[in-house]
């Protein structure tokens with residue numbers, strides 16, 4: 001008989017920025033390089049996950065063993081995330097998803113007009129990808145890890161996200177700190193999760209993104225094996 005292998009649990013990770021088109025040549029975006037999300041994907045493979053990376057536009061090589069799906073906009077990332085998340089054991093939303101997109105992306109390049117010195121753009125809200133994943137039905141819902149990128153009151157906003165988006169673990173990074181967060185090789189974060197006794201936290205000091213990724217995935221694994229976090 002052919003050898004039987006148990007299928008590996010699946011991890012789905014979003015990374016990088018999204019690009020929201022204004023017209024065929026211009027977009028709204030942010031400074032996410034994808035480094036943190038790619039470090040998580042490489043680490044998930046090491047931890048034994050069948051790993052899919054849903055990636056916004058970045059200049060990084062795909063880590064060995066990772067299946068990579070390239071997307072541009074938040075709407076595309078949302079579609080792929082909701083297609084893949086129901087089969088996953090672990091979902092990590094590390095992408096810096098644009099909260100808004102242009103209400104109407106222009107079909108042709110926007111022209112500069114002579115009258116007036118201002119141009120008004122109307123933006124409309126993008127769907128919240130991680131909240132949609134966290135709202136999946138019990139049987140379909142992976143363990144959901146979200147990030148919180150804040151520039152102040154990090155723990156207050158992070159614990160609010162934990163509750164409001166119904167996440168299992170929040171990784172809060174202070175993106176105003178020099179040399180950490182967006183684009184850098186190192187990062188520091190506070191981890192927040194719920195226990196029957198209330199919200200617990202762990203302070204992960206500045207370290208290479210790859211080391212922080214290991215800490216996050218090990219922590220997520222310890223919480224899925226021992227959901228009370230005791």
Ligand code: PMT
Pocket residue numbers: 014016031032033034035036037074093094095096097098099126127128129130131145146147148149150161173175181182183184
């Ligand atoms: O890519 P790097 O240069 O390595 O930088 C890493 C990082 C700073 C981008 C990363 O560590 C990080 O903090 N990512 C989340 C950035 C972010 O958009 O945070 P937020 O606080 O706006 O969003 C909170 C959570 O909701 C995140 O998990 C985000 O992926 C998710 N989200 C947000 C909006 C939206 N429409 N859909 C979402 O799923």
